[in-house]
Amino acid sequence: MKALLPWIKMVGIMSPKIVPVEEAGTRLRELISLAEQGEEVVIGYEDQPRVKLVPIRQAPQKRVFGQHRGKIWMRPDFDEPLPESFWLSGTP
Secondary structure, three states, rough: HHHHHHHHHHHOOOOOOEEHHHHHHHHHHHHHHHHHHHOOEEHHHHHHEEEEEOOOOOOOOOOOOOOOOOOOOOOOOOOOOOHHHHHHHOOO
């Protein structure tokens, strides 16, 4: 842990919680809980940060084709070319 202290100081106040691998084994449930709460947990080994413990996020729901049918519309002239005044005016 002493060798990790310079690295901890280098990353500043928003530093992750760095735990030696020996200690992580005995505190795994606690570290998982911290990671789930959004705290960054890093496990160090041989005086170097090695892995980051992060929670698995739920996959987004699959999109349903046609779900918003009839709720979105476009003007009939949507595909028509824009007038020359649009391009020459300098403002959108």
